[in-house]
Amino acid sequence: MPILEVENLSKTFGRTSVLKKINLSLEQGQALSIIGSSGSGKTTLLRCLNFLETPDAGIIRVNGETLFDAADPATQWESSIRKKRLHFGLVFQSFNLFPQYTALENVMLAKKLLAAERPDFKAKKKEILAEIEAQAADLLTQMGLSNRMTNYPHQLSGGQCQRVAIARALALHPDILCFDEPTSALDPELTGEVLRVIRELADKNTTMIIVTHEMAFARDVADHVIFMDEGMIVEQGRPLEVFENPKEERTRQFLSRFKQG
Numbered sequence: 001m002p003i004l005e006v007e008n009l010s011k012t013f014g015r016t017s018v019l020k021k022i023n024l025s026l027e028q029g030q031a032l033s034i035i036g037s038s039g040s041g042k043t044t045l046l047r048c049l050n051f052l053e054t055p056d057a058g059i060i061r062v063n064g065e066t067l068f069d070a071a072d073p074a075t076q077w078e079s080s081i082r083k084k085r086l087h088f089g090l091v092f093q094s095f096n097l098f099p100q101y102t103a104l105e106n107v108m109l110a111k112k113l114l115a116a117e118r119p120d121f122k123a124k125k126k127e128i129l130a131e132i133e134a135q136a137a138d139l140l141t142q143m144g145l146s147n148r149m150t151n152y153p154h155q156l157s158g159g160q161c162q163r164v165a166i167a168r169a170l171a172l173h174p175d176i177l178c179f180d181e182p183t184s185a186l187d188p189e190l191t192g193e194v195l196r197v198i199r200e201l202a203d204k205n206t207t208m209i210i211v212t213h214e215m216a217f218a219r220d221v222a223d224h225v226i227f228m229d230e231g232m233i234v235e236q237g238r239p240l241e242v243f244e245n246p247k248e249e250r251t252r253q254f255l256s257r258f259k260q261g
Contacts, residue, residue, distance in 0.1 A: 001063070001064055002027055004024075004025060004062055005024075006059070006061075007023055008057060009022040009055050010057040011048055019231045024236070030208075031207075032209045032210065032222060032225075033218035033239070035215065035225065035227050036229055037229065037254060040231065042211040043180050043211060044231075051085050062087045086172055090180065091165050092165065093181040097153040102150050103145060103149050103160075104149040104150065108133060112129065114172075143167050145160060145163055145164065158185060175207060176208070178211075181212060182194055198217075225238070225239050227250075235248045
Protein backbone atom coordinates (compact mmCIF):
# COMPACT_ATOMS: atom_id res chain seq x y z
CA MET A 1 0.00 0.00 0.00
CA PRO A 2 1.39 3.47 -0.88
CA ILE A 3 2.09 5.74 2.07
CA LEU A 4 0.45 8.64 0.18
CA GLU A 5 -2.41 8.54 -2.32
CA VAL A 6 -3.82 11.66 -3.98
CA GLU A 7 -6.87 11.35 -6.22
CA ASN A 8 -8.28 14.05 -8.50
CA LEU A 9 -7.09 16.90 -6.27
CA SER A 10 -8.22 20.30 -7.57
CA LYS A 11 -7.92 23.84 -6.26
CA THR A 12 -9.08 27.21 -7.56
CA PHE A 13 -8.40 30.75 -6.39
CA GLY A 14 -11.19 32.96 -7.68
CA ARG A 15 -11.50 32.13 -11.36
CA THR A 16 -8.01 30.67 -11.61
CA SER A 17 -7.71 26.89 -11.59
CA VAL A 18 -4.39 26.25 -9.85
CA LEU A 19 -4.59 22.46 -9.50
CA LYS A 20 -6.45 20.29 -11.99
CA LYS A 21 -7.24 16.69 -11.03
CA ILE A 22 -3.86 15.79 -9.53
CA ASN A 23 -3.29 12.06 -9.11
CA LEU A 24 -0.15 10.67 -7.50
CA SER A 25 1.08 8.05 -5.09
CA LEU A 26 4.23 7.69 -3.03
CA GLU A 27 5.76 4.57 -1.52
CA GLN A 28 7.41 4.36 1.88
CA GLY A 29 11.06 5.44 1.65
CA GLN A 30 10.73 7.06 -1.77
CA ALA A 31 11.87 10.55 -2.71
CA LEU A 32 9.57 12.36 -5.15
CA SER A 33 10.84 15.44 -6.97
CA ILE A 34 8.32 17.90 -8.42
CA ILE A 35 9.59 20.26 -11.10
CA GLY A 36 7.94 22.90 -13.26
CA SER A 37 7.82 26.61 -13.98
CA SER A 38 6.74 29.20 -11.43
CA GLY A 39 2.96 29.25 -11.19
CA SER A 40 2.56 25.63 -12.26
CA GLY A 41 0.88 24.67 -8.96
CA LYS A 42 3.77 22.95 -7.18
CA THR A 43 3.63 24.97 -3.97
CA THR A 44 -0.17 24.91 -3.87
CA LEU A 45 -0.04 21.13 -4.06
CA LEU A 46 2.27 20.98 -1.03
CA ARG A 47 0.09 23.45 0.87
CA CYS A 48 -2.99 21.31 0.18
CA LEU A 49 -1.18 18.20 1.40
CA ASN A 50 -0.23 20.06 4.58
CA PHE A 51 -3.78 21.43 5.04
CA LEU A 52 -2.63 25.02 4.70
CA GLU A 53 -5.07 25.26 1.78
CA THR A 54 -8.37 23.42 1.38
CA PRO A 55 -8.80 21.62 -1.96
CA ASP A 56 -12.06 22.12 -3.87
CA ALA A 57 -12.16 18.48 -4.94
CA GLY A 58 -10.28 15.25 -4.46
CA ILE A 59 -9.05 12.82 -1.84
CA ILE A 60 -5.87 12.61 0.26
CA ARG A 61 -4.95 9.35 2.00
CA VAL A 62 -1.96 8.52 4.20
CA ASN A 63 -1.29 4.91 5.15
CA GLY A 64 -4.74 4.01 3.87
CA GLU A 65 -6.49 6.57 6.11
CA THR A 66 -8.60 9.18 4.33
CA LEU A 67 -7.41 12.52 5.69
CA PHE A 68 -9.43 14.60 3.23
CA ASP A 69 -12.35 13.92 0.94
CA ALA A 70 -14.06 16.92 -0.62
CA ALA A 71 -17.28 14.90 -0.78
CA ASP A 72 -17.20 14.06 2.95
CA PRO A 73 -17.59 17.05 5.32
CA ALA A 74 -16.55 14.86 8.26
CA THR A 75 -12.97 14.87 6.92
CA GLN A 76 -12.87 18.65 6.92
CA TRP A 77 -13.51 19.48 10.56
CA GLU A 78 -11.18 22.22 11.79
CA SER A 79 -10.76 20.41 15.10
CA SER A 80 -8.91 17.54 13.38
CA ILE A 81 -6.69 19.55 11.03
CA ARG A 82 -3.74 19.90 13.42
CA LYS A 83 -3.64 16.15 14.01
CA LYS A 84 -3.69 15.49 10.27
CA ARG A 85 -0.79 17.90 9.73
CA LEU A 86 1.36 15.68 11.93
CA HIS A 87 1.61 13.24 9.02
CA PHE A 88 3.59 15.86 7.08
CA GLY A 89 6.67 17.91 7.91
CA LEU A 90 6.99 21.04 5.77
CA VAL A 91 10.21 22.95 5.11
CA PHE A 92 9.45 26.38 3.67
CA GLN A 93 11.70 28.18 1.20
CA SER A 94 12.01 31.18 3.54
CA PHE A 95 12.72 29.09 6.69
CA ASN A 96 9.78 30.57 8.71
CA LEU A 97 11.71 30.33 11.98
CA PHE A 98 10.47 32.24 14.99
CA PRO A 99 12.97 35.10 15.46
CA GLN A 100 12.44 35.33 19.24
CA TYR A 101 13.52 31.72 19.79
CA THR A 102 16.95 30.10 19.57
CA ALA A 103 17.65 27.30 17.12
CA LEU A 104 17.06 24.76 19.88
CA GLU A 105 13.83 26.42 21.01
CA ASN A 106 12.52 26.52 17.42
CA VAL A 107 13.03 22.77 17.09
CA MET A 108 11.47 22.09 20.52
CA LEU A 109 8.43 24.34 20.16
CA ALA A 110 5.87 22.11 18.41
CA LYS A 111 6.66 19.12 20.58
CA LYS A 112 6.37 21.25 23.73
CA LEU A 113 2.94 22.50 22.67
CA LEU A 114 1.74 18.95 22.08
CA ALA A 115 3.28 17.71 25.31
CA ALA A 116 1.43 20.38 27.29
CA GLU A 117 -1.82 18.66 26.31
CA ARG A 118 -0.78 15.35 27.87
CA PRO A 119 -2.71 14.46 31.05
CA ASP A 120 0.56 13.70 32.85
CA PHE A 121 2.35 16.88 31.75
CA LYS A 122 2.13 18.76 35.06
CA ALA A 123 3.30 15.77 37.05
CA LYS A 124 6.18 14.94 34.72
CA LYS A 125 6.92 18.36 33.20
CA LYS A 126 10.63 18.44 34.01
CA GLU A 127 11.22 14.93 32.70
CA ILE A 128 9.17 15.49 29.53
CA LEU A 129 10.86 18.79 28.66
CA ALA A 130 14.30 17.31 29.25
CA GLU A 131 13.50 14.52 26.80
CA ILE A 132 12.19 16.99 24.20
CA GLU A 133 15.33 19.12 24.57
CA ALA A 134 17.60 16.10 24.19
CA GLN A 135 15.79 15.00 21.02
CA ALA A 136 15.96 18.51 19.56
CA ALA A 137 19.68 18.76 20.37
CA ASP A 138 20.28 15.42 18.68
CA LEU A 139 18.49 16.58 15.51
CA LEU A 140 20.51 19.80 15.38
CA THR A 141 23.70 17.79 15.86
CA GLN A 142 22.69 15.63 12.90
CA MET A 143 22.29 18.86 10.92
CA GLY A 144 25.85 19.89 11.84
CA LEU A 145 24.67 22.64 14.20
CA SER A 146 25.84 21.38 17.59
CA ASN A 147 27.66 24.67 18.19
CA ARG A 148 24.74 26.87 17.09
CA MET A 149 21.91 25.68 19.32
CA THR A 150 21.75 28.85 21.41
CA ASN A 151 21.95 31.18 18.40
CA TYR A 152 18.90 33.12 17.21
CA PRO A 153 17.91 33.06 13.53
CA HIS A 154 19.46 36.47 12.86
CA GLN A 155 22.80 35.06 14.05
CA LEU A 156 22.69 32.21 11.52
CA SER A 157 23.39 32.03 7.81
CA GLY A 158 20.59 31.16 5.40
CA GLY A 159 21.89 27.62 5.07
CA GLN A 160 22.02 27.20 8.82
CA CYS A 161 18.48 28.56 9.18
CA GLN A 162 17.26 26.06 6.61
CA ARG A 163 18.96 23.22 8.46
CA VAL A 164 17.22 24.33 11.66
CA ALA A 165 13.95 24.29 9.70
CA ILE A 166 14.66 20.74 8.53
CA ALA A 167 15.37 19.64 12.11
CA ARG A 168 12.11 21.27 13.21
CA ALA A 169 10.18 19.43 10.49
CA LEU A 170 11.72 16.12 11.58
CA ALA A 171 11.04 16.68 15.29
CA LEU A 172 7.51 15.26 15.19
CA HIS A 173 8.54 12.20 13.15
CA PRO A 174 6.28 12.88 10.15
CA ASP A 175 5.36 10.16 7.69
CA ILE A 176 6.34 12.42 4.79
CA LEU A 177 8.84 15.27 4.74
CA CYS A 178 7.98 18.03 2.25
CA PHE A 179 10.39 20.63 0.89
CA ASP A 180 9.12 23.73 -0.91
CA GLU A 181 12.01 25.13 -2.97
CA PRO A 182 14.37 24.73 0.01
CA THR A 183 17.34 26.41 -1.70
CA SER A 184 15.69 29.21 -3.68
CA ALA A 185 16.65 31.86 -1.09
CA LEU A 186 20.28 30.69 -0.79
CA ASP A 187 23.50 31.45 -2.62
CA PRO A 188 25.34 28.53 -4.31
CA GLU A 189 27.61 27.71 -1.35
CA LEU A 190 24.73 27.60 1.14
CA THR A 191 22.61 25.69 -1.38
CA GLY A 192 25.20 22.93 -1.29
CA GLU A 193 24.94 22.70 2.51
CA VAL A 194 21.19 22.12 2.40
CA LEU A 195 21.26 19.74 -0.56
CA ARG A 196 23.83 17.58 1.25
CA VAL A 197 21.46 17.24 4.21
CA ILE A 198 18.57 16.26 1.93
CA ARG A 199 20.79 13.70 0.16
CA GLU A 200 21.66 12.18 3.54
CA LEU A 201 17.97 11.93 4.38
CA ALA A 202 17.33 10.23 1.04
CA ASP A 203 20.14 7.77 1.79
CA LYS A 204 18.29 6.92 5.03
CA ASN A 205 15.13 6.17 3.01
CA THR A 206 13.24 9.14 4.38
CA THR A 207 9.94 9.52 2.54
CA MET A 208 10.11 12.93 0.88
CA ILE A 209 8.42 15.25 -1.59
CA ILE A 210 10.83 17.86 -2.92
CA VAL A 211 9.67 20.84 -4.97
CA THR A 212 12.86 22.18 -6.50
CA HIS A 213 14.36 24.17 -9.35
CA GLU A 214 17.68 22.31 -8.96
CA MET A 215 17.35 19.98 -11.92
CA ALA A 216 20.56 18.02 -11.37
CA PHE A 217 19.58 17.44 -7.75
CA ALA A 218 16.03 16.43 -8.71
CA ARG A 219 17.43 13.92 -11.16
CA ASP A 220 20.04 12.45 -8.81
CA VAL A 221 18.16 12.20 -5.51
CA ALA A 222 14.65 11.25 -6.64
CA ASP A 223 13.13 7.82 -7.14
CA HIS A 224 10.28 9.43 -9.10
CA VAL A 225 9.90 12.78 -10.87
CA ILE A 226 6.75 14.75 -11.69
CA PHE A 227 6.68 17.64 -14.15
CA MET A 228 3.81 20.09 -13.60
CA ASP A 229 2.52 22.80 -15.90
CA GLU A 230 -0.60 24.97 -15.63
CA GLY A 231 -1.84 23.06 -12.58
CA MET A 232 -1.57 19.63 -14.18
CA ILE A 233 0.82 16.70 -14.02
CA VAL A 234 2.06 16.65 -17.58
CA GLU A 235 4.61 13.87 -17.22
CA GLN A 236 5.98 11.57 -14.54
CA GLY A 237 8.35 8.66 -14.28
CA ARG A 238 11.78 7.63 -13.14
CA PRO A 239 14.41 10.39 -13.32
CA LEU A 240 16.22 8.86 -16.30
CA GLU A 241 12.97 8.67 -18.27
CA VAL A 242 11.84 12.23 -17.55
CA PHE A 243 15.19 13.99 -17.89
CA GLU A 244 16.83 11.98 -20.65
CA ASN A 245 13.86 10.89 -22.73
CA PRO A 246 10.78 13.02 -21.98
CA LYS A 247 7.67 11.98 -23.88
CA GLU A 248 5.77 15.27 -23.73
CA GLU A 249 6.66 18.37 -25.75
CA ARG A 250 6.02 20.67 -22.80
CA THR A 251 8.49 18.69 -20.69
CA ARG A 252 11.10 18.90 -23.44
CA GLN A 253 10.59 22.65 -23.78
CA PHE A 254 10.88 23.23 -20.05
CA LEU A 255 14.06 21.20 -19.68
CA SER A 256 15.53 22.85 -22.77
CA ARG A 257 14.89 26.34 -21.38
CA PHE A 258 16.41 25.34 -18.09
CA LYS A 259 19.57 23.99 -19.73
CA GLN A 260 19.88 27.14 -21.81
CA GLY A 261 19.53 29.24 -18.66
